[in-house]
Amino acid sequence: MSETGSHENVSDENLPSEQAQAHGAVEKADDPFADPGLPPHEHRIQDIDERAAKRSERTVALMFTVSMLATVAFIASYVAFPIDKIVYVWPLGRVSILNLALGLTLGIALFFIGAGAVHWARTLMSDEEMVDERHAVAADPETEAKVKADFVQGAKESGFGRRKLIRNTMFGAVALVPLSGVVLLRDLGPLPEDKLTHTLWRKGKLLVNENTNEPLRPEDVSVGSLTFARPEGLEHDDEEFNNEIAKAALMIVRLEPGDIKDKKELDWSHEGIVAYSKICTHVGCPVSLYEQQTHHVLCPCHQSTFDLSDGARVIFGPAGHPLPQLKISVNKDGYLEAQGDFEEPVGPAYWERKR
Incomplete structure (x- = not known):
């Protein structure tokens, strides 16, 4: 009796079939492996606290700014350090200070662009999972309209237009990094002149x-x-x-x-x-x-x-x-x-x- 009574006391909403219906899963009759659906969406602190969102925005902007400074340091290192200057750096041993400086500054510049983009996506862009049924490769007009609407909505939720600090610093970091490659062209040697x-x-x-x-x-x-x-x-x-x-x-x-x-x-x-x-x-x-x-x-x-x-x-x-x-x-x-x-x-x- 106690075992039967315990089963009767279990809420219906805890059953897999009820969970599947609650979260948009497709349930098949008598299917013991029914799709349980997506778990309830949990809001991040940045979604409900604008001050936390601003902190994340400043963090991302700081990363992009560090990338810009590292690119400037890359160019300055190329000009400042002689190619034949050798220093001892533990645990690398004897290395060219120019190669070391170029490698570190370029690595930092590229790393912080990636880190800024990842932090932006994880804390400020929309993280709500959405379920969409598979459809034919050739989209019908309704699907095209939906894709465009989703793109507009995604752009809006990313805050790209609203968060100008992130946008401007990202543009600066991405625009400066290619200068590293332009500067390296100087390694082709001095101009031959005549x-x-x-x-x-x-x-x-x-x-x-x-x-x-x-x-x-x-x-x-x-x-x-x-x-x-x-x-x-x-x-x-x-x-x-x-x-x-x-x-x-x-x-x-x-x-x-x-x-x-x-x-x-x-x-x-x-x-x-x-x-x-x-x-x-x-x-x-x-x-x-x-x-x-x-x-x-x-x-x-x-x-x-x-x-x-x-x-x-x-x-x-x-x-x-x-x-x-x-x-x-x-x-x-x-x-x-x-x-x-x-x-x-x-x-x-x-x-x-x-x-």
Whole structure:
């Protein structure tokens, strides 16, 4: 009797079926696993206390403001700290103070944008769960109108229009963060100005053999041979050697004057000795393979092929223009010398060059 009586005293509203009907659940007859529905909505303190809502608003605004300050600190760090300054930071050890500052400030800037957005959503935007039945992908006019109305309602409940402090600080944080990427573009290096259009070659500069380190005479270059040269005064132990040789590297070939088809090439040569840039005009690899019978030189990287008997024009491969020629002659002491710089920039094309 006591067991039966206890069951009778249980309120009907505590039964799963009654809960399901109370909270919008769909109940099927004789279904022991009926959907219990959503629990009753519990209001947050921000929903019923405007002072609490204002505190949350100020907290979100503070996070967005911290993000803005961190972005400013990122830019200031980039300008203030030298790239080669190393400091000891436990437990990281020895690190670049510039990299450390950039990583911390950018991380803080991105973190507080996310944290502000999350705090805004959890404390101020509507958190009431809504049940909507599945519908076809193609919406009918009534559904479209409902979606638009829901969007307007959601925007209104988010307080985006009403809470101007959050809105303005969020705009500021999101607008400043991309400046970090813009500033990092400076790491591409200083502006080249006219450095790409000039090399160390000048009028009177002797052609120095890369293998012997001695100035070249015409008799040192035999027909069919390939010789590499550099400008006089550029030594291997120079601090800027790699930067300069990347532009000034020269290859010298001796052809029979009658085999030279291009008049300018013939005028710029000496007794069939022609001098061309060694830097491929595709991506800057060193051209180093010479075919004596055809007078062709081949770039080993991507097989661009140039005809040295016809102005070093491209006859195969991805290179976009001929190898630049260096005008040479012989000085009074019998050494090969340059008559000036290359007439056009060496190496791959870029948008500022004329060809």
